[in-house]
Amino acid sequence: ETGVTQSPTHLIKTRGQQVTLRCSSQSGHNTVSWYQQALGQGPQFIFQYYREEENGRGNFPPRFSGLQFPNYSSELNVNALELDDSALYLCASSTREAGGPQTQYFGPGTRLLVL
């Protein structure tokens, strides 16, 4: 069973550019969540995808968008990058548990630096 993988591991962009981060979920998982972790802080929930549909969103502007594909892998897209977007972006996969919360399995993250 393969775990959650993310690509790329590191990325440097400049203000105003666009970026796409990728996540492959763990085998058998149909739900992917994305988080932003600024340095020295806890992860902040961006959004969640379940069976290719957005299923919950945190307090992030519309320039943060995502996709989930039929194989349950996912992309996070950020347009018009700002300096404050510099952070570790974490992807977590999970599977629905009847009537209960999901146990999430995290990838190693993509570290984005915006100059």
Place this chain on the structure above:
Amino acid sequence: GNSVTQMEGPVTLSEEAFLTINCTYTATGYPSLFWYVQYPGEGLQLLLKATKADDKGSNKGFEATYRKETTSFHLEKGSVQVSDSAVYFCALTKGGGGFKTIFGAGTRLFVKA
């Protein structure tokens, strides 16, 4: 809204010392509670969880009990090791609009030999 507050670090202990990291939460209803650990340069790993009041989660010598009356989920370990040095995050997951997970700010633990 829902939130998680955990004690600020860093916490520095000697090997074999007793560890407590405090965590309290604010949430409506009955969230599930988690502790995650992040080792240097790595992603988050689930350490333990509890899904209802009075449940005790445990793993690798760590324990935490879901206390509804005090809205707490304190992490404890009887004897820490150098290899326990990491950042520990308390988190809650609540349904409604997707199962959103809310994390505390994290507590960095240093264990000295």
